[in-house]
Amino acid sequence: EPEVTQTPSHQVTQMGQEVILRCVPISNHLYFYWYRQILGQKVEFLVSFYNNEISEKSEIFDDQFSVERPDGSNFTLKIRSTKLEDSAMYFCASRTMRTAKLFFGSGTQLSVL
Amino acid sequence: AQKVTQAQTEISVVEKEDVTLDCVYETRDTTYYLFWYKQPPSGELVFLIRRNSFDEQNEISGRYSWNFQKSTSSFNFTITASQVVDSAVYFCALSEARQGGSEKLVFGKGTKLTVNP
Numbered sequence: 583e584p585e586v587t588q589t590p591s592h593q594v595t596q597m598g599q600e601v602i603l604r605c606v607p608i609s610n611h612l613y614f615y616w617y618r619q620i621l622g623q624k625v626e627f628l629v630s631f632y633n634n635e636i637s638e639k640s641e642i643f644d645d646q647f648s649v650e651r652p653d654g655s656n657f658t659l660k661i662r663s664t665k666l667e668d669s670a671m672y673f674c675a676s677r678t679m680r681t682a683k684l685f686f687g688s689g690t691q692l693s694v695l
Numbered sequence: 696a697q698k699v700t701q702a703q704t705e706i707s708v709v710e711k712e713d714v715t716l717d718c719v720y721e722t723r724d725t726t727y728y729l730f731w732y733k734q735p736p737s738g739e740l741v742f743l744i745r746r747n748s749f750d751e752q753n754e755i756s757g758r759y760s761w762n763f764q765k766s767t768s769s770f771n772f773t774i775t776a777s778q779v780v781d782s783a784v785y786f787c788a789l790s791e792a793r794q795g796g797s798e799k800l801v802f803g804k805g806t807k808l809t810v811n812p
Binding site: 617627684691 | 738740786805
């Protein structure tokens with residue numbers, strides 16, 4: 583079965599540094615998402631992306647965050663200046679136009695020191 | 696605003712017991728989707744089921760069954776004859792269903808299920 587691929591699986595960074603989390607969604611999918619899960623807490627929506635633009639974003643997704651689909655396959659989440667509270671598991675997800683079923687990647691565990 | 700409540704934080708059962716995970720939701724939408732996802736210790740989110748709000752038929756898939764009750768805004772998940780491999784955190788989620796919408800998922804806090812041998 584096709585899957586959403588995320589790299590790296592773990593990322594450690596210093597506070598204030600920029601990080602880019604990478605995702606390769608399933609090839610025929612058109613909607614893309616980032617979610618995050620702080621340790622022990624629920625999964626929270628960050629942003630959705632369709633037709634090369636953000637379609638919706640949460641309050642968490644402030645000016646420090648950005649997303650990009652630089653080519654036909656990758657979907658990236660950039661955090662410009664990381665804070666300690668950005669430490670979380672970040673999940674990428676995608677879906678087709680026809681179904682609400684989201685396919686999630688395995689996540690990138692981001693640790694900000 | 697949409698909200699999902701999973702009142703059970705942790706459940707521990709012995710193998711072969713049946714277990715029901717509760718999920719109660721709130722939404723103003725007349726059309727929506729409900730989901731269950733499984734998060735095993737390895738961390739990924741595994742899709743289990745999606746139901747439309749207009750389809751209240753209960754569903755069974757092997758040892759898994761789901762009870763959707765619109766009157767009580769509940770979408771409970773039952774595992775019959777639980778196994779150790781069922782140990783995971785289970786998330787209930789809700790999304791709106793509107794054409795052209797982003798259909799973001801709103802998750803509950805999850806229920807950690809431990810099945811002991």
